Amino acid sequence: MIAPRYIPVVFKQVWRHRTRSMLTIAGVTVAMFLFIAVQALQKGVHDATSITAADQTLVVYRENRFCPATSRLPERYLERIVRVPGVAEVIPMKVVVNNCRAALDVITYRGVPAEDLTLLGRRWVVTAGSLENWKGRADAAIVGEHLAARRGFKVGESFDSSGVTVNIAAIIRSDEPQDQNVAYVHLPFLQQAAAGGGVGVVTQFSVKVADPTRLEQVGKAIDDEFRTESEPTTTRSEKAFVAQAGQDIVEIVGFTRLLGWGCLAAVLALVANAIVLSVQDRIKEHAVLQTLGFGSGLIARLIIAEGVVIGLIGGVLGAALAVGVVGYGRFSISAEGLSVNVSASPRVILTGLAIAAGVGILAGLAPAWQAGRREIAQCFRAV
Amino acid sequence: MALIECRSLTKAYKRGSGTITPLHELDLDVESGDFLALMGPSGSGKTTLLNLIAGIDRPTGGELCIDGADIATLSRSRLADWRSENIGYIFQLYNLVPVLTAYENVELPLLLHRMPGRERHERVRTALRLVGIADRHDHYPRQLSGGQEQRVAIARAIVTDPRIIVADEPTGDLDAESATAIMQLLTRLNRELNKTLIMVTHDAKCAGYARRALHLEKGRLVEPGRIGSEAEQEAAA
Ligand SMILES: Nc1ncnc2c1ncn2[C@@H]1O[C@H](COP(=O)(O)OP(=O)(O)OP(=O)(O)O)[C@@H](O)[C@H]1O
Ligand SMILES: [Mg+2]
Numbered sequence: 157m158i159a160p161r162y163i164p165v166v167f168k169q170v171w172r173h174r175t176r177s178m179l180t181i182a183g184v185t186v187a188m189f190l191f192i193a194v195q196a197l198q199k200g201v202h203d204a205t206s207i208t209a210a211d212q213t214l215v216v217y218r219e220n221r222f223c224p225a226t227s228r229l230p231e232r233y234l235e236r237i238v239r240v241p242g243v244a245e246v247i248p249m250k251v252v253v254n255n256c257r258a259a260l261d262v263i264t265y266r267g268v269p270a271e272d273l274t275l276l277g278r279r280w281v282v283t284a285g286s287l288e289n290w291k292g293r294a295d296a297a298i299v300g301e302h303l304a305a306r307r308g309f310k311v312g313e314s315f316d317s318s319g320v321t322v323n324i325a326a327i328i329r330s331d332e333p334q335d336q337n338v339a340y341v342h343l344p345f346l347q348q349a350a351a352g353g354g355v356g357v358v359t360q361f362s363v364k365v366a367d368p369t370r371l372e373q374v375g376k377a378i379d380d381e382f383r384t385e386s387e388p389t390t391t392r393s394e395k396a397f398v399a400q401a402g403q404d405i406v407e408i409v410g411f412t413r414l415l416g417w418g419c420l421a422a423v424l425a426l427v428a429n430a431i432v433l434s435v436q437d438r439i440k441e442h443a444v445l446q447t448l449g450f451g452s453g454l455i456a457r458l459i460i461a462e463g464v465v466i467g468l469i470g471g472v473l474g475a476a477l478a479v480g481v482v483g484y485g486r487f488s489i490s491a492e493g494l495s496v497n498v499s500a501s502p503r504v505i506l507t508g509l510a511i512a513a514g515v516g517i518l519a520g521l522a523p524a525w526q527a528g529r530r531e532i533a534q535c536f537r538a539v
Numbered sequence: 540m541a542l543i544e545c546r547s548l549t550k551a552y553k554r555g556s557g558t559i560t561p562l563h564e565l566d567l568d569v570e571s572g573d574f575l576a577l578m579g580p581s582g583s584g585k586t587t588l589l590n591l592i593a594g595i596d597r598p599t600g601g602e603l604c605i606d607g608a609d610i611a612t613l614s615r616s617r618l619a620d621w622r623s624e625n626i627g628y629i630f631q632l633y634n635l636v637p638v639l640t641a642y643e644n645v646e647l648p649l650l651l652h653r654m655p656g657r658e659r660h661e662r663v664r665t666a667l668r669l670v671g672i673a674d675r676h677d678h679y680p681r682q683l684s685g686g687q688e689q690r691v692a693i694a695r696a697i698v699t700d701p702r703i704i705v706a707d708e709p710t711g712d713l714d715a716e717s718a719t720a721i722m723q724l725l726t727r728l729n730r731e732l733n734k735t736l737i738m739v740t741h742d743a744k745c746a747g748y749a750r751r752a753l754h755l756e757k758g759r760l761v762e763p764g765r766i767g768s769e770a771e772q773e774a775a776a
Contacts, residue, residue, distance in 0.1 A: 161650050168638045444634045447595050448648040448695070449623020451616045533587075533596035536630075 158457050166461045173434060177466060180430040184470025184512070185477065187419040187426070192478040192500055192508040194416035199504055200488070200496040201409045204333045205399035212244075212368040213394040214375050216361040218387060222401050224251035224359045229387055231356045236381055237363060242374040245364040247272045250343055250357070252350045254318040260489055261306065263317040264338040265297075267346030267358075275364075280335065285311035285326035294345050297322035301329045302336040302488055302497060320349045334398070337488050337495040363391070398496075405489050405496055420515060423467065427519035431463050435523040442527050443535035452528030459527055460520035467516025468509065475505045541568035542606055542702070542735055543592060549600035550587050550758075561587040563758040564601065571702070574729040574736040576746035579755035585739040586707055588755070592737060593705045594622045606702065623651050627696030627734075629706035633688040635680040641667065641691045642676040648699045666694040670724060686717030693724060697734070704728065706738040710745055722748045 158166070170177050216237065218227035237246045250267035268276065270291055277287055283301060289311075290296040299309055304327045309315060314323045322341055330336055347355050365374045375391035382389045392400065399406055435442075442455055478500050487498040550562040561584040569575055577585045590596035591603060594610050603611050605625065613621055635644045645663045667673045670690040680688055689709060696704055706725065710718035726748050728734045738749060746752045754761045 159650075161656075165639070165643075165647075165650075168643075172638045440634070441636055443595075444630075444636070445647070446619065447593070447622065447626075447628045449619050449621075449626075449651050449699075451619040453616065454651075531596075533590045 158454070158461055162458060162461075166458060166465060169434070169438075169458075170462050170465050173430075173437075176430060176433065180426050180466055181470045181473070183426045184423050184467060185473040187422045188471045188474025188508060188512055189477040189481075190474075191416050191419040191423075191511070192475055192504060193482060193498070194412045194419070195504045195508060196478065196482055196498050196500045197409050197412055197489075197496075198416075199501060200333070200498045201406055204402070204496045205395050205406060207393055207395045210368060211393055211395060212365050212371065214363040214365060214371065214378070214391050215394050215397040216363060216378055216389050216391045217359075217397065219379075219390045224253055225352060227359050228353055228357050229360065229389065231358050233361065233382065233389075237361055237378055240374065240377045240381060242365050242367060242370050242377070243363055244366040245275055247275060247362040248343065248358045249360050249362055250346050250350070250353065251359040252318050252320065252346060260487060262337075262495065263303065263307075263315075264495070265318070265320060265322075265346055265350070266338050266340050267343040267350075268340055269343045276340070279332055280328040280330050283327050283329050285324065287326055289325035290340075293323060293325065294342060295322050295349075296325035296341070298326045298328055298340040299324050300336040300338050301327060303339065306488075318350060320346065333497050334394075334495060336497060362394075402496065409489075409496070420511065423470070423512065423515050424519055427463050427466050427470075427516055428522070430466060431459060431520050432523045434462070435459060435527050439527075439530065439535050439538065443530065443532045446532045456524035456528040459524035460517055463516035463518075463520030464513050465516070467512040467514075467519070471509045471512025474512075475500070475508055478508075479505065540607070542571040542573075543567070543569040543737075544604040545588075545592075545601065546603075547601035548588075548591065548598050548603055550584070550591065550596070551599045561758050562591070562598075565758070565760060567753070567760065569735065569737065571735055572729070572733050574726070574748070574750040575738070576749035576752040577737065577739045577755060578741070578743075578746055578752055583755040584758040585755055587758075589705050589707055589737060589739055592703070593626050593628050594618050595628075623648060623699065625701050625703055627699070627701045627704040629689070629692055629696050629704065629709045631708040631711040633680070633685070633692045635688055635691055635695075637680050640677050640679055641672065641683065641694075644680070644691055645694045645698050648695060652699070662698055663694075666698040667691075669697070670694045684717070685713050686720060689713065689717070689721055690724070693721070693728075697728060697732070701734075703735045703737070706736065708739050708741065710740070710742065718742075718745065 218229055221227040231248050234246055234248050237243060247268055252265040253262055255262050273287060273291065287298065290298050303309070307315070309324055311324050311327060314321055322339060328335065347353060347357065363378070365371055371393055378391045379389050445455055482498055482500045488495040489498070545565055545567040547564040547566065548562060549560065549564055551558045551560045565588065577588065579585055587596065591598050598611055602609065610618065610621060636647065639647065642663055645666055646659060649659045649662060664673065667676055670693050672687055672690045672694065675683060675687060683691065709725065710721050713721065722745055725736060725738065729736050740746050
């Protein structure tokens, strides 16, 4: 856009009105922080709810129930689900949450049979402790990395939630957004320790199908199997299940999109205001530059570069703030025992920075065009 | 052929129903290496003429040829390039960029030219030395006296080595001592570096440094015999 030799001049101009530039940059920082946080939220929802071709997990839930506290299915359905054609694996699961509504800091227990651990363990990386520890102890828990970081949990410690006290055997990392935020415990232990349900009752079944392209057909076959029972089922893909059960979150997050656009508009207005003011102060100076032989186009690009500098500095600070807050806080929004992870991925940040630079260009466009267009001789008389 | 040729050069402004004509069908030749002082009462069109020659304003009539080029017909961006190569402009109020040091102000016009950093540095140094202000290269305009600021402005005007230097009351804001020093410097530019100078001044003493002086009144050049007649009449009245 401009040759490197002009860059010091651009920075000196931005630095000229220190207070004004600082205030503008502070405003841009806050707005870009919000924008990137909103983007991270959007990305979390997207990751948790959009089905990819490789997805092969179904969730069998009690028909018309959406909260783990009310979805109750007999554990003995297991043998019948296994026999449905196309089903590869089935894991019965009891889910207990300390807060059924949408909240930021929810602890979710998932009770699973010890023999199914190898199935689940395939997608995990153990970052502390060991899975063997878990098998040997009735009240042991395997905790997702996000949950552990959020609450500061360490292997060997105990914690209590929903009236159930467990001991941490291992901490795991997983590509599955849900794994990151739950504590896996022994199914019989949870059935006894937690209120509601009791022995022989689970919340849901997690089903792996053999052929991902037949996900829907298999789900329908399972529901047909139990249609006439007193406890009928609804089976959906895991992602669709999250999307539906966490509808509140999805809708709220959808609304924050507007918030994101609002932030960008604020950035635009802030930077444009700063540039317009500084260009108005310098009408005569630009006439001097033109007298020296600077063309209208070059002057316009120098002014636009000032907008980009302000936008980018604010963008970098805002992104750093977002990485700090989101990374340190490990936020996840949970509802009905399902969670959406908020993470500022490099891609979200780079997009944010590109947008900040773009908005800087946009903000400088009108004043830059005007400045290059003025009659030089008139500018000298106009003071 | 003269370096600067003005033929029936006219500048007029429409003002409501009437027109104001700061320059009226002016004929003027300036040879290469000349040092011309332009004098005349306020509002007589001196700055207007200077701006036309410097290519920062456009005539509304007549012809203006400089070094064989009809600059009135150049496009806006070609005219900017032309200025950068041919014109050094010295203002009454210096017009340095306040956020840049003396060095950076002088460097500014050189940024338009592609050249190695070392050469640019050398040229800025030479220009600053020539105007006798090399020791103040890292000072900002607000840290310099008026006379020193004008020296920096002169260095900025000559650093690209233009053929023509125009100056609009370059000593108008300076005390007598600084004014003399600036005039001696301009004279050197003319005598030693062979620059063609056109200078507007109100001061007869300054005009004395020039090779010749011309008088403008109401947008026209007046005969040497009638010089100052109006001003004298006004003073007598
Ligand atoms: N944009 C404009 N519109 C109308 N009239 C103008 C405009 N610009 C300049 N003039 C007029 O042109 C005339 C000549 O102005 P100019 O600045 O050339 O005078 P000058 O000889 O330089 O005067 P001074 O000694 O005061 O600097 C003045 O009467 C001025 O009012
Ligand atoms: Mg004037």
